[in-house]
Every structure is written in C-alpha cells, then in structure tokens.
Amino acid sequence: MALPASGNSISLGQVRTEFSLDNAINMSKCYGFETGMPTSGEFSLSDYHGVTATTEFKWGWNGDTGRVPTGVGDHSYTWKANTEGTVYLRLMGVNGDWRPTQTGCVPTGCCSPSCSGEWNHTAVNTTALGQSKGGRHVKDYCGGGCAEQHARLVNTGGTTTHTITGIVAGQNYTIVVPIRSMHQTAWHYSGYVRIGRDAQVAEGW
Numbered sequence: 001m002a003l004p005a006s007g008n009s010i011s012l013g014q015v016r017t018e019f020s021l022d023n024a025i026n027m028s029k030c031y032g033f034e035t036g037m038p039t040s041g042e043f044s045l046s047d048y049h050g051v052t053a054t055t056e057f058k059w060g061w062n063g064d065t066g067r068v069p070t071g072v073g074d075h076s077y078t079w080k081a082n083t084e085g086t087v088y089l090r091l092m093g094v095n096g097d098w099r100p101t102q103t104g105c106v107p108t109g110c111c112s113p114s115c116s117g118e119w120n121h122t123a124v125n126t127t128a129l130g131q132s133k134g135g136r137h138v139k140d141y142c143g144g145g146c147a148e149q150h151a152r153l154v155n156t157g158g159t160t161t162h163t164i165t166g167i168v169a170g171q172n173y174t175i176v177v178p179i180r181s182m183h184q185t186a187w188h189y190s191g192y193v194r195i196g197r198d199a200q201v202a203e204g205w
Contacts, residue, residue: 006049015045018053020083020197021169029170033082053082056201060092060126060177060192069179069190074124077175079195084169088201089162090194093134096121097182097189124178126191129164138182138189161201 003018004010012025019033032039034051058066059077069075081087096119123134135158167173179190194201 002050002052003048004050006046008049010045010048012045015048018048018051019169020053020085022084026170029168030082031170032080033170053197055198056194056196058192058194059175060179060190066192066194069177072179072181072188075177075179077177079128079173079175081167081169081171081173083197084167086163086165087129087167088196088199089129089131089164090159090192090196090201091126091128091131091133091162092136092159092192093124093126093132094121094178094180094189094191095119095123095134095137095158097180098137098139121180124180124191126175126177126193128175128193128195129162129167129173131160131162131164133160134158136189136191163199 001018003014015021015030016023016025019030021029027043031037031043034054037047037051057079059075060066060069067077099118099120119137125132125134137154137158139154175193177191177193179188181188
C-alpha cells in the first residue's frame with residue numbers, strides 16, 4: 001500500500017509499517033530504499049510521500065521478470081535491504097548442459113529421440129543471504145523441427161527455499177547469479193534468486 005501522497009500528513013509509524021521496520025527508525029538506513037528516494041544528504045519524511053515498498057526482488061531468469069544477467073560468468077548484484085527482520089528466499093543454481101554424443105545425434109540442438117549424452121559443466125551455485133544452491137540443468141529434447149530451440153531447463157531438485165532472519169534495513173547484501181552457455185553457444189541459462197517479504201516467494205520458481 002502506498003504511503004500518503006504529497007499534501008497529506010505522513011508519520012514515522014506509517015513508514016515503519018510500510019517497510020516492516022523496527023520500532024526505532026534510523027533514517028540513515030533508508031537511503032535509496034526505492035527509486036527516486038535520496039541516496040545521501042538531507043532526508044525527511046516528505047521524501048516518503050506516495051512511496052510503495054517493493055516487496056519482492058528477482059535476479060536471473062526463469063520465465064519470469066527480473067534483473068537478467070548478460071554474458072557468461074558469475075554476476076554479482078547488490079541488494080539493499082528495504083525491510084528488516086525476516087525475508088523469504090528462493091534459489092536455483094545450474095548443474096550443467098547435457099549434449100548428445102550418440103552416433104547420429106547433432107550436437108547443435110537437434111537429436112534423435114534416444115540420444116545418449118554427456119555434461120559439459122559441473123554444478124555452479126547461485127548464492128544469496130548466506131545460502132547457495134545448484135541443481136538445474138539444460139537438456140536436449142527432440143520434439144518438432146530443427147529450427148526450434150531443442151533444449152529445455154530441467155529442475156532436478158535444484159530449487160530451495162529458506163526463511164532468513166536477522167536482515168538489517170539499509171544493509172547491502174551480495175547476490176551471485178551464474179550464467180552459462182549451452183552447447184549451442186547462442187543460448188544461455190542462468191541461476192535464479194527471489195527474495196520476498198512474505199512466504200509466497202516459496203511458491204513456484
């Protein structure tokens with residue numbers, strides 16, 4: 001729920017409720033909580049007019065919107081906590097890219113229905129808030145024609161959920177999201193992080 005718009009009264013209690021802060025509010029924690037809010041210098045309650053607290057943050061891609069890393073590597077992001085106490089974390093890493101090796105299989109994305117194969121990456125963990133997880137991989141499949149993308153993400157127990165306590169408002173937390181190329185080098189797959197202020201983050205991806 002958005003805080004009162006400009007021209008309306010606003011209180012520290014409303015700010016505390018919106019951002020789930022402790023009773024004692026240290027305003028210096030609140031720099032840069034949301035887009036358009038001050039990141040330094042003088043800070044007042046008027047800066048909160050019309051602000052809505054973001055309740056969910058996402059990094060990586062899994063058929064979902066979020067901050068999508070580009071290029072192969074381990075991508076670091078900084079999450080500035082805009083709440084304190086407890087958050088809910090969902091993680092998914094990457095385990096490898098399965099490529100066909102059987103005679104008659106084409107290692108560029110198309111294969112026969114019974115191809116054998118191998119992995120070309122070892123497990124790579126996604127990390128956030130003191131937790132890490134690998135477990136998702138890319139696997140060829142054989143439906144349709146060769147013009148289609150013949151790979152799919154397979155999640156083999158590679159997603160974990162965590163209840164994280166002791167989050168400090170205003171503190172920066174580092175998140176590392178890996179992205180790896182598939183054997184079809186134009187394609188990539190990445191880890192995934194979702195941080196939420198309610199347990200709904202533990203549902204789905």
